[in-house]
Amino acid sequence: MTRKGAVSPKRPTIYDLAQIAGASPSAVSSILNGSWKRRRISAATAERVIRIAQEQGYAINLQASMLRRERSHIVGMIVPKYDNRYFGAIAEQFETMARARGLFPVITCTQRDPELEFDAARELVSYQAETIVVTGATEPDRISEFCAAAGVRTINLDLPGQKAPSVLSDNFGGARDLTRLLIQRVTEDFGNAPPLWFVGGRPHDHNTTERLRGFRAALAEAQLDFAAERVLMPGYSPSKALAAMEQADFPAKIGIFVNSTIALEGVVRWLNDHKHRTDARFGCFDWDPFAALLAQNVGMTEQDVPGMLNRLFDIVTSPGDQFPARIEVPCILKPLLHG
Amino acid sequence: MTRKGAVSPKRPTIYDLAQIAGASPSAVSSILNGSWKRRRISAATAERVIRIAQEQGYAINLQASMLRRERSHIVGMIVPKYDNRYFGAIAEQFETMARARGLFPVITCTQRDPELEFDAARELVSYQAETIVVTGATEPDRISEFCAAAGVRTINLDLPGQKAPSVLSDNFGGARDLTRLLIQRVTEDFGNAPPLWFVGGRPHDHNTTERLRGFRAALAEAQLDFAAERVLMPGYSPSKALAAMEQADFPAKIGIFVNSTIALEGVVRWLNDHKHRTDARFGCFDWDPFAALLAQNVGMTEQDVPGMLNRLFDIVTSPGDQFPARIEVPCILKPLLHG
DNA sequence: CTTCAATGCTCAATCGGTTGAGCAACATTG
DNA sequence: CAATGTTGCTCAACCGATTGAGCATTGAAG
Known part of the structure; x- marks a missing residue:
């Protein structure tokens, strides 16, 4: 040789x-x-x-090839975090599906920092990405606007935007179904339904408000009352969720709607620090294989990642712009039975 | 405007x-x-x-800029999976640290498929990556050889290779310490130490064999006997671990050394299907926040991701080749107390 | 009044592939 | 034997940014 x-x-x-x-x-x-x-x-x-x-x-030399061709076949993705199941699965499946379609996936992680998000978009534009998929961003429209000016298409995933087609979970329906399950289980286990709490997320986050709306709809349906002081939205971070739980004044029996596994980390730490609280039940919007085994967990809502990505790639690989502004994909409720 | x-x-x-x-x-x-x-x-x-x-x-246009400069500042990373805590944390922190050093990180996920791993390396070379970090690959030396011929430096992370400097966990020490803890806890809880099992990984995988060596060393130290039939290495997959557990013939009281959270998914599914087995204890090599809360879990070994990446970037950012062939970073044992 | 340096730019070649246009050699047809 | 077609290539102009070389202009020193 x-x-x-x-x-x-x-x-x-x-x-x-x-x-x-x-x-x-x-x-x-x-x-x-x-x-x-x-x-x-x-x-x-x-x-x-x-x-x-x-x-x-x-x-x-792809640099030379792409320069001359003026086609990069790069699809960028902006993701807030890799280190939880949901975004890990999104990143991994996005990569596989992009490759299967002859595209070059380039994924960047932005730690939920608005400035990093924008910088990441700039960088992907400089790499000549042809499409950028924006996930979990704080200001998707700012990114869409910048990219549109540069002739780069954007698609929002897991969040709605005004300036680009959006593929997202049916957060309302998923949250309503999860809350129904939670009500049913606490009623079975405790004899009657104690006040339900909503923990996790950010007040101005679209997914959070939609899930809260679903939560409230299920409460209304069951003729249970809703109180704003039983809603804790300290942001997406385990320690902030834990701190918020420490502050709150809980009765003996509680049911908790946990918004995301990130918040769940804080909630379960709190439950672990308060072992006497065996009369607590929770359900979580998002799925995690280990969290699914925790005794007080009545069910988890799994977002349909392959389903969402299929819809997303329909848009990516199609030439026109005749797409509906917003596609909602149903979630999969996974009820859990313990003991 | x-x-x-x-x-x-x-x-x-x-x-x-x-x-x-x-x-x-x-x-x-x-x-x-x-x-x-x-x-x-x-x-x-x-x-x-x-x-x-x-x-x-x-x-x-980075394509044009990089072509002319003949410097890309790209550091590639090949990672087997994103969807568990360990590799998620590696990918995320690698990105942050690379950016902090003015480099462009490009990460590819290869699903533990040897052919995909090699293709990913080729692609990164075509992107003019200057350094490629190889994690969890099946044939790291094949990749190193190909990259060396193309003038691209490779560094192995979390696995040893003969053809490139390698940064990895002290798998032996970590496994020995975890096994010691497991022995101590089963002795406390059961009165005496039942036979211990080793579950997860692949027989020819370096990390697996090192961890088995650590497991055996701790057994020997405690004058407990070791038996090959109590070692289950069905590969890195929850369902394979579960299937292997179903096949095995366990006594009433057991202690299990679980090799990776991936195998742990199978093990906890098995424990969940066999609820009467309250006399089971396990420890897991790898950390996960929800798995840490499972009642039968006596402790988890967290690999020192920031520590490993710091050593890695020392190599990346230094010009010469005068690096030791192999750097081992100690793991962090996290004992868990439940109830 | 020349000499020299400093200032503020421009020119043109280059990086490595890609691609429309075109050319030579040979074969086929009328 | 000329006209036309086919085969198998080559030429040279790009893509957009970078950079060594170089050229006016102004100012100061001798």
């Missing part, structure tokens, strides 16, 4: 291959990118060049 | 800005990339160009 590494520190280019093969750079280029039949290059030359490329350990 | 979008569908380039500003493209380029003082451009011109760039919504 001829290895170039030792001779020259530089990577071989199509010009090097052309020289070795006794062909022109354009022939080599078309052979390696598959357009050689259309350009009437003989199979013999193609085979020879491919063999030489392999021997030389050739790898195309 | 002058918006170009409506007038021309194309993104503005330095040539467009130069025309508007009445300057040359080279002046614009140097102003926007910060080299204008060295190139003796006046502050007045610089300000004017910067203002126009902002007005036009200019974003650099």
Whole structure:
């Protein structure tokens, strides 16, 4: 095997291959990118060049290729966090599905910081991303506007925006169904329904307000009363949820609607610090395999990640702009039985 | 605000800005990339160009910039999965730390598929990545060899390789300490130590064999006997772990060393299906906030992700190759007390 | 009044692929 | 034997940013 590494520190280019093969750079280029039949290059030359490329350990320079083609096939994704099941699953499946469609996925994690989100969008635009999928951003419309001016399409995932098509969970329906389950279980376990609490999320976050609306709808349906002081929305962070729980004044028997596994981390820490509270039940909007095994958990709402991503890629791979502004995907309620 | 979008569908380039500003493209380029003082451009011109760039919504074409500079500042990372805490935390912190050092992180997820791993490496080389960090790969040396031929440095994370410097956890020490804790707890809870089982991982995986070695060392120390039939290594998958547990013949009292949270998903599913087994205790190598709350869990081993990444970036950002072939970072044992 | 340096720019080549246009050689048809 | 078509390539102009070389202009020193 001829290895170039030792001779020259530089990577071989199509010009090097052309020289070795006794062909022109354009022939080599078309052979390696598959357009050689259309350009009437003989199979013999193609085979020879491919063999030489392999021997030389050739790898195309995508920077040069994308620059000239003015097509990058890059789909960017902006994600707030990787370190929970929901966004981990989104990132992983997005990557797989993008690759399956011949696209280059590039994912950036922004820690829920609005400035980082915007910087990430700028960076993806500079990478010549053709579409950017925005997830869990604080200011999706600001990003959409900037990207639109740069000729880059954006799609919102898991959040609604005015300036781009949005694919999201049916947060209202999912929360209503989860609350119904919670009411049913606390009634079974405690004899009657104690006051229900809503914990987690941010007051101005769309998903949070929709889930609160679903929560309230289920309460109204069951003729249970709702009180604003039983709603704790300290933001997306386990420690903030824990702190909010510490502050609150709970009765002996409680039922808790937990908004996201992130808040759940705080809630279960609180339950763990107050072991005597065996008369607590909770349900969580979001799924996690270990949280599903906690004794006081009556059910979890799994967001349909493959379903949402399928709808998303329908939009990504379709040329036109004739898409509905907003697509809601139903959630999957997973009731849990313990003991 | 002058918006170009409506007038021309194309993104503005330095040539467009130069025309508007009445300057040359080279002046614009140097102003926007910060080299204008060295190139003796006046502050007045610089300000004017910067203002126009902002007005036009200019974003650099990184493809062109990287092509010309022949420096990409890209650090690639190959990761098997995002959807568990350990790799989620690695990906997230890697991104943050890379950005803090002025590098462009690009992360790819390969689903533990050897072919996808190699393709991902090829793709990162084509993106002109300058360094590639390989995590959880099946054939790290194959990737290192290919990258070395292309002049791209590789570093192994969480796995050892012969062909590249490797940063990994002290799997032996971590497993030994976790096993010691498990022995102590089962002895306290059951009066004496029942046979201990080892569940999870793959027989030819380095981390698995090191952890098994640590497990055996702690058994030997406590003068407990070891039996090969109490070692279940069905691979990294919850369902395979569950299936292996179903097959096994367990006594009434058991202690289980669980190798990774992925295997733990199967183990806890088994425990959940066999609720009468209250005389089971387990410890898990890897940390998860919800798994930490399961009653039978005596402790978890948290791998020191920031510690490992700090050592990793020491290598990334240093020019030479004078690094020790292998750096082991101690794990953090988190004992758990329930009830 | 020349000499020299400093200031503030511009020119043009370059990075590595891509692609429309075109050319030579040979075969086929009228 | 000329006209036309087919095969198998090559040429050269790009894509957009970068950068070494170089060129006016102004000011100060000798």
